Amino acid sequence: MSDPRRISAAAAELMPEVLERLERLVRIPSIAFPGFDPEPVHAMGAAVVALFEDAGVSGVTLLDVPDGYPCVYADIPGPAGSPTVLLYAHYDVQPAPPSQNWSSEPFEPVTKADGRIYGRGAADDKSGLVIHYGTLKLLGAELPCNLKILVEGEEETISHLEAFVEANPELFAADAYVIADIGPQRVGRPGLTTALRGDVACTVTVRTLANPVHSGMFGGAAPDALTAMIRILDTLHDENGDTVIAGVDSGSWGGAAMEEDVYREGSAILPDVQYLGTGSLSDRIWAKPSVTVLGMDLPNTAEASNVLLPEVTAKLSMRIVPGSDGDAQLEALMAHLRAQRPWNCQVEVEKVKVGHAFAVDESHPAIVAASTALAEAYGVPVEAIGSGASIPLVASLQKVAPAGAIVLWGAEDTAQSRIHASDESVDPGEIERMIAAQTLFILNLAEAGRG
Known part of the structure; x- marks a missing residue:
């Protein structure tokens, strides 16, 4: 040797x-x-x-x-x-x-x-x-x-x-x-x-209006696309912060533990902010799914005006657990999003990628x-x-x-x-x-x- x-x-x-x-x-x-x-x-x-x-x-x-x-x-x-x-x-x-x-x-x-x-x-x-x-x-x-x-x-x-x-x-x-x-x-x-963990991604587009309209004249009855998007995205996690989507696999970690001081230092979590999810820290980051909203097409605060938005698109990434099928996991996420129709808004979901x-x-x-x-x-x-x-x-x-x-x-x-x-x-x-x-x-x- x-x-x-x-x-x-x-x-x-x-x-x-x-x-x-x-x-x-x-x-x-x-x-x-x-x-x-x-x-x-x-x-x-x-x-x-x-x-x-x-x-x-x-x-x-x-x-x-x-x-x-x-x-x-x-x-x-x-x-x-x-x-x-x-x-x-x-x-x-x-x-x-x-x-x-x-x-x-x-x-x-x-x-x-x-x-x-x-x-x-x-x-x-x-x-x-x-x-x-x-x-x-x-x-x-x-x-x-x-x-x-x-x-x-x-x-x-x-x-x-x-x-x-x-x-x-x-x-x-x-x-x-x-x-x-x-x-x-x-x-x-x-x-x-x-x-x-694998990484699957998609976009979701929500449409409620044919064009922007004045929020004072029409707000309160006409639905805003951003408000509808917020309600849809809120369904991806439960009150503990666990990702909860029918058909998406979850697991537990059996190897060495992720140490909390290492994780807290690397993740830059602020002192009083709580962790998401349940189970061990290792379970949450290595063996359970997690959905993240990567970006959203919106006016920024400097350009915001008093209008209801007719359309909003968000890009989502979901980390999937070892042993799961990436294509099936993405389809479960996309099916969940399509099923969310607050105020009967139009929802369109498109695949971006599958990383197994x-x-x-x-x-x-x-x-x-x-x-x-x-x-x-x-x-x-x-x-x-x-x-x-x-x-x-x-x-x-x-x-x-x-x-x-x-x-x-x-x-x-x-x-x-x-x-x-x-x-x-x-x-x-x-x-x-x-x-x-x-x-x-x-x-x-x-x-x-x-x-």
């Missing part, structure tokens, strides 16, 4: 170079959302190709993804008969609008007094890119197994990669998939994610090897944790290789990373430990495969 101390020492020695690479990547505002400049996204794709070429990988290329941004791909052969490991990350990032009130420039990385590196994408998911870079550097030219690289360019928006992967299964077949786009509860505490939930087979030899590698790199026991986030590509990878293992880990700690929010950051120590863990995992899996 590989020597964990030697690998950890090599990862530590590599860190100045790794962090310099990370800072270069953070400076590229690779926002793939519609309406944003596509040039930085394409520049980021080229930068990722260069990153892996500098790590010694030959044959790195950009593959055109129909209707989407290209993905970075490489297929690097190792010894004959050895297992194949695919390394995944994504190079696009969330927007960082002024309304988020960053304390520093989001696309100018800065190391603050706490030692963390701040910047949009520093954690999600450019940390994953440099973890893969560091792993490839430590493995060197003589790879112990076959490796593939897949880096997506639109994970944060509506991705087109899933269909591309499913249409080209021979390119993406592997024995183990390493998804470096998640992380532990807190820095220094290794977490192996064993379940992901996922549960890991913890007995799979590659998952056992991953847990062992984490323990060796961190020097402490590993927690089996869940995630309320979804990674849509996982379901497609399962279709391509049903027997393949999905390893979910990374440097995005729950307590402090603040992914998708202001002042996103990453702890360099987590990147260092994850480089060591990932290297150990590949070396040990390759050795077991030869055995």
Whole structure:
């Protein structure tokens, strides 16, 4: 077996170079959302190709993804008969609008007094890119197994990669998939994610009037579309805040517990504000459904006038539990919305997307090897944790290789990373430990495969 101390020492020695690479990547505002400049996204794709070429990988290329941004791909052969490991990350990032009130420039990385590196994408998911870079550097030219690289360019928006992967299964077949786009509860505490909630989304449009009318002359009898929308949305939760929709599955969590201090710190809940829902905290965020209103087409307060609104549209996201069927769960949500007709208003519901939930087979030899590698790199026991986030590509990878293992880990700690929010950051120590863990995992899996 590989020597964990030697690998950890090599990862530590590599860190100045790794962090310099990370800072270069953070400076590229690779926002793939519609309406944003596509040039930085394409520049980021080229930068990722260069990153892996500098790590010694030959044959790195950009593959055109129909209707989407290209993905970075490489297929690097190792010894004959050895297992194949695919390394995944994504190079696009969330927007960082002024309304988020960053304390520093989001696309100018800065190391603050706490030692963390701040910047949009520093954690999600450019940390994953440099973890893969560091792993490839430590493995060197003589790879112990076959490796593939897949880096997506639109994970944060509506991705087109899933269909591309499913249409080209021979390119993406592997024995183990390493998804470096998640992380532990807190820095220094290794977490192996064993379940992901899925994410389904739809829009609901409510219509009550043919056109806006004066609220003084007609209010009180003519129904306002916004008021009708509020009544519809109120039916999605009970008095405890639990999501209550007929046909939507719920469950309970049996792994390591989500610690309240970690959750409270990471979620930024105000001191006197109560939690939603019932059951354990782990149940609520990892094993039960939750509906969120993501946005609504409305006049803002500065533009509001004394009128009844004729039409309002809202976009809803529902996190669904591991083991549930995404299509069925979305249909249950949409059927519930269609059935809500306050004052006989017109209700139209349209599908936006289905992101399937996922549960890991913890007995799979590659998952056992991953847990062992984490323990060796961190020097402490590993927690089996869940995630309320979804990674849509996982379901497609399962279709391509049903027997393949999905390893979910990374440097995005729950307590402090603040992914998708202001002042996103990453702890360099987590990147260092994850480089060591990932290297150990590949070396040990390759050795077991030869055995």
